[in-house]
Amino acid sequence: DQQVKQNSPSLSVQEGRISILNCDYTNSMFDYFLWYKKYPAEGPTFLISISSIKDKNEDGRFTVFLNKSAKHLSLHIVPSQPGDSAVYFCAASGGSNYKLTFGKGTLLTVNP
Amino acid sequence: DVKVTQSSRYLVKRTGEKVFLECVQDMDHENMFWYRQDPGLGLRLIYFSYDVKMKEKGDIPEGYSVSREKKERFSLILESASTNQTSMYLCASNKQGPAGELFFGEGSRLTVL
Numbered sequence: 001d002q003q004v005k006q007n008s009p010s011l012s013v014q015e016g017r018i019s020i021l022n023c024d025y026t027n028s029m030f031d032y033f034l035w036y037k038k039y040p041a042e043g044p045t046f047l048i049s050i051s052s053i054k055d056k057n058e059d060g061r062f063t064v065f066l067n068k069s070a071k072h073l074s075l076h077i078v079p080s081q082p083g084d085s086a087v088y089f090c091a092a093s094g095g096s097n098y099k100l101t102f103g104k105g106t107l108l109t110v111n112p
Numbered sequence: 113d114v115k116v117t118q119s120s121r122y123l124v125k126r127t128g129e130k131v132f133l134e135c136v137q138d139m140d141h142e143n144m145f146w147y148r149q150d151p152g153l154g155l156r157l158i159y160f161s162y163d164v165k166m167k168e169k170g171d172i173p174e175g176y177s178v179s180r181e182k183k184e185r186f187s188l189i190l191e192s193a194s195t196n197q198t199s200m201y202l203c204a205s206n207k208q209g210p211a212g213e214l215f216f217g218e219g220s221r222l223t224v225l
Contacts, residue, residue, distance in 0.1 A: 034213065043202055043216030089155060099170070100214055104154035
């Protein structure tokens, strides 16, 4: 049973445009959400997070939106740059659970 | 600069061999994790440890064991490697308490022939 779902395996956008990556979750206990970026042959690196007490968090070109009623979050990248091309993982955790549950990832390609 | 270091970036082993993957973190983190990443399957948790000598099974522990004798070191052991264990293995750590930002190592690409 997949508790964190990224339904788009890949996304392609033009440089300078907005990239929107989506993530859905099923576990109501999740209260903290993170996005990670991963380049080939490297470990994932933390990008941005959001707590369930918020519905938006911004960090430079990256904004994460959380819709708790829909159990949906999205990552917006504006403007997109070729260096943003990577696999993006959505992750979630809940309560006192030590674990992060990851989605399957979305490969973002930003074309020059 | 904080770091999670995995001992081997690339390994090639034969079926039936015993494989050790080592991970060391210098952030004094209590929690350490082993994930594997496979195309189309994302990151799947194999084992984690929230204290020295403590370990808990993740989502896919079959065929693996772990060892945590010191706080900074977490080892993943494949007792008898099989071809379906060919994968990218990622070690991570974070502070004690509810899961927050994980710090990952660069990964170990294991090929089992």
